[in-house]
Amino acid sequence: MDLKEILISVKQGHLDIDTALSKLKTLPFEDIGYAKVDHHRSIRNGYPEVIYGEGKTDEQIAGIIEKMMEKGSNILATRIKKETYDYLKNIYPSIQYEELARIIKIENKKIEKVGKGKILVLTGGTCDIPVAEEAYHTAEFLGNDVEKIYDVGVAGIHRLFNNMDKIMSARVIIAVAGMEGALPSVVGGLVDVPVIAVPTSVGYGANFKGLSSLLTMLNSCASGISVVNIDNGFGAGYLASMINKL
Structure with missing residues (x-):
């Protein structure tokens, strides 16, 4: 059935709304x-x-x-x-x-705020900001309240602790870090909400273009952490939005 046939069937009472919606989900794409x-x-x-x-x-x-x-x-x-x-x-x-x-x-249609709480984006360093910005603007565009705190990595961990009020008030946290990628583990040990870890390709030679931070995040001993691919700020922002809508 095409869109016109589905609408006619609904109008004539031959198709209920739930069945029509199910059929709409599988309508052809535009080639x-x-x-x-x-x-x-x-x-x-x-x-x-x-x-x-x-x-x-x-x-x-x-x-x-x-x-x-x-x-x-x-x-x-x-x-x-x-x-x-x-x-x-x-x-x-x-x-x-x-x-x-x-x-x-x-923006062709007004973006409604559909998120239930706040998404917070953190970075280990300033060099991680481009990836974090991709996550930030993705989550915001998908209808969420988003805040960001940059350059709070473990090399100066007091900077992270100085923002605990904002960290503890978030519903979802995106932690973006390169080098050894330790930031999500630290954050994951402090909060009771999901933490989405984003490894970046920032680092010296043994960083292997983000592989070292990816492996650190995958091997984190902190619970409640999910990991997206290297430099995948979009994936983190999208996942955070899905969680925040639940």
Whole structure:
């Protein structure tokens, strides 16, 4: 059944709302050749499709945005270069660019605050901020109250303890760190809420471009910690939003 058939069936009473919603979740995507745009992801997952910009041409990104704009979807795209933003700005004047996070946003529908509490983003150091900003803006765009505290790593752990009021009031914590990646373990031992650990590729040679911090986080002895991939601020922000909506 296509969308028109489903709507007619509901109107005629042949299909109940729950069954119709179930069928809508599996409606076909829109095939534009180089991409298959999933307009019904928000029905299945609660959020519209997010565009991953790295590896795509400016024209491909613009084409995907065009199809999503036709449906009135809010647009979030990650790993976007400044040159790509400059190109898109000429087509979509309302576009916003978060340069540190490398994220573009277009708000076609008002973003409602759906989160139940606050998401807090922490970084071990200043060099971790770009990844943390990706997490911050992702979680905020998905309808959450988000705060950030940067440069509170274990090399000067008193800086972390000086922010305990904010840390203890969060519903979900994202801890972003490179080097040896110890920050999530410390935070996980202090709080009673989920901690999402994000390893970054920041560090000297034996850091192996983030592998050392990834392994530290995976081997943490603190309970309640989940780990996303190296430099995956988007994944952390998305997961934090899902947890905060529960």
